[in-house]
Amino acid sequence: MPPESQKSDRYNAREAEPRWQKIWDERAIFSTRNDDPREKYYVLEMFPYPSGRIHMGHVRNYAMGDVVARFMRARGFSVLHPMGWDAFGMPAENAAMERRVHPKTWTYDNIAAMKSQLKSMGLSLDWSREIATCDPAYYRHQQKMFLDFLAAGLVERKKSKVNWDPVDQTVLANEQVIEGRGWRSGAPVESRELTQWFFKITAFAQDLLDSLDTLERWPEKVRLMQKNWIGRSEGLLIRFALDPASAPGGEREIDVFTTRHDTLFGANFMAVAPDHPLATSAARKNPALAAFIAECKRHGTAQEIVETAEKLGVDTGIRAIHPFDPDWKLPVYVANFILMEYGTGAIFGCPAHDQRDLDFVNRYGLGNVPVVCPPGQDPATFTITEAAYDGPGTMINSRFLDGMNIEEAKEEVARRLEGQMRGDRPLAQRQVNFRLRDWGISRQRYWGCPIPVIHCEACGVVPVPESDLPVELPEDVAFDRPGNPLDRHPSWKHVPCPRCRRPAARETDTMDTFVDSSWYFARFTDPWTTAPTDRQAVDRWLPVDQYIGGIEHAILHLLYSRFFTRAMRATGHLGIDEPFAGLFTQGMVVHETYQTRAGTWAAPAEVRLEGADDSRRAYLLSTGEPVEIGPVEKMSKSKRNTVDPDDIITTYGADVARWFMLSDSPPERDVIWTEEGVRGASRFVQRVWRLVNEAAPHLPPPGAGFGSAPAAGVKSLRVQTHQALADVSNEIERLKFNTAIAKIYTFVNTLEEVVHDPRREFAGEPSYGAAAREGFDILAQMIAPMMPHLAEECWAALGHDTLVAAEPWPEVVESLLQRDTITLPVQVNGKKRADVTVARDAAQTDIEAAVLALVAVQRALDGRKPKRVIVVPQRIVNVVA
């Protein structure tokens, strides 16, 4: 019977996918042993927050990770590919308040739902290592490490100005304030003075900065963002003496940090932050100043205010003395643009070379003196009015510095002041300042990891003894009022002091949830061990070889994890420097938006599309009302432009969803989810399935030889097969999934030509059949990382009784890729005019002769004599006339 009439059924993903998932599960082929002697490879995707359902962003993230995991497993590595849940956090408490469901119940229900969704994706995960950060079996170890960090001096309790989120009723870290608003609530944050627990991330500021250079497999962008966030600046700490007659509280001096000590002779005022001790002191006898300070504090740090606020200040009456001239007095202001958090909270103002200072003096008429003259400017006439000059130049109006460049002047000022003592300290010392602040981790929330300390009136802060760990969250809590339920629980916090046994109180703050995610990658290496980590396991698996997640964690999570790794190393919990050797930040999943005339948003599933290109129109399915097709934006609940992964998997199958996600855009860029694209992926699945079924009955059994006298066309087919294999392997290795898929498409086109070849050589000629068999086997193996279910189905249809998921990656036969002849493009004056086919090792002179003999070349030369012939071996020939 001719193959055409063998009507093969359509591939039924809904039936096939669960079947293969069950088989993988039963044979436990994705569970990883710590004592596997093979070389390790640890691939990790950022674990999800159990919000309720997975979204397309998850599908994209985990599809990419699974390609890497399956590929590396086939390449013979012992692959660790675990999954867990970032399970503490605010939404659970919000659900508790809104729906009267316990955060724990809500969280575990969500985990169950999302786990089943992830399972339907057919990911090659080792579920035996699953962890949830809200499980006491996890957070007890976090409490242990907190105590270890505390003992090592890496944790500190201090009173500090903090970011207070009035909606979430909790403190936020600097990293969690985006444009002056809380990262979750979006509410403008307020400034509050509170006693808080801090991780001393600044202790590692220099190392965190320096080590960025070692992270060669991180995106340059992320490294740069972290570098800017850490914000190292080198400068000078200068002690300005105060005029004793003017200082209200008997203060002697004021410390100033500057990076522009070269401009010291351009100074004409000093300024301190509103919350600087000198400001507080001066305000005691100065009601106007006190009022100004109160006004500054009321405004806080909200972004809009900062951007539009004028530079305001009030003279304290205090006078500072210039370090190089005892007769030079500088007025000291309290100014709203000085931050207590940076440097010493005090500056000397040099208006000519700092825009903020210039704005300030222009408002108060203090004038300015330029001290750096730009190249080519006449020092006698150079003046500053509206724009400060911060470029290079020559020192002027600066006594002994005149004529130097900026660097020389800085050095001279530093040298002179360092050498001069007042009391037992020099007048200045070189200093490095960081923008990075310590990480405040106290949260006034219930659903987080309890901070394991006890407050005793007599003994102070007492760590919970290790034998009492974990400090577990009480379950009988109520969410009927705002605030922290732990704080008002009738009994939980009342415990005896571990030291003196008198009544004491537990700390009721919990840890920032970013603490939970700062070490989960280490826990995965041995989630069963009774210590936070097992040293053999972390030594074996860490660092993570390939970490994949969203760019939104470029600073927060990725910086915290780097800190945690250092703190864990300092306390002996692991021995590595950096947690993630390779980082890949994937793009978002975006979709066009649909808006009704009434201004409400319509979901893609509610919309019918008509027409193409410019004439595309959209209508509501329910009423037929036209809706406007809006811009392509990140899938979000608010714009309702989301597509539910469950719907896609039910309609098309997990393989189609995975394939489309990987095929349509470079992985680091946003991918636009389109119905056409998904259908294209679906069409490809059916096409492969049809082709395999058409060919399979005519193929020799697996492992058939090519014989001693292969038929015509065998070599050509094998060359294409192995070229495709080499290309796809290379592209997957570089995480270029979209081009890997393009190469697979090309190869499927080749196989289709073979099967549809009217001469049917592959069916009648054993050696050609063997080449076709090789091609189809390799095709099934190449699609397996992206479409694992279809690959198994094809593998079985091709007569194999093994699992493709457990097969080694096929070897490229390099000798096939060595061509005897090569075809070179031929240019005349840089324009392509012809091709020339020559022996691979042809001599340069022979190539030149062959090229010049070409008709197309002769015509292009049009009688001119070639001046030069450039032959780039294996690449191109260019005739210059």
Next chain:
RNA sequence: GCGGACGUGGCGGAAUCGGUAGACGCAAGGGACUUAAAAUCCCUUGAGGGCAACCUCGUGCGGGUUCGACUCCCGCCGUCCGCACCA
């Protein structure tokens, strides 16, 4: 304001090192099969010219380096992202 990335057909994009621009897919148009539709298969598809062989132009804009530039350099324009009173 500071820092960074990116601009290629109708669309997503390809082009490891400076060497054939537009791979592969989507969309569109034409055709075959069908009573019809779906599915499938074949052809066309950067722009312009030519019956054709072919020719000219073409990677945001303007210059430059080079035998040769999407790629490197200089100057613009545009889009996106990060940081932002950091002394």
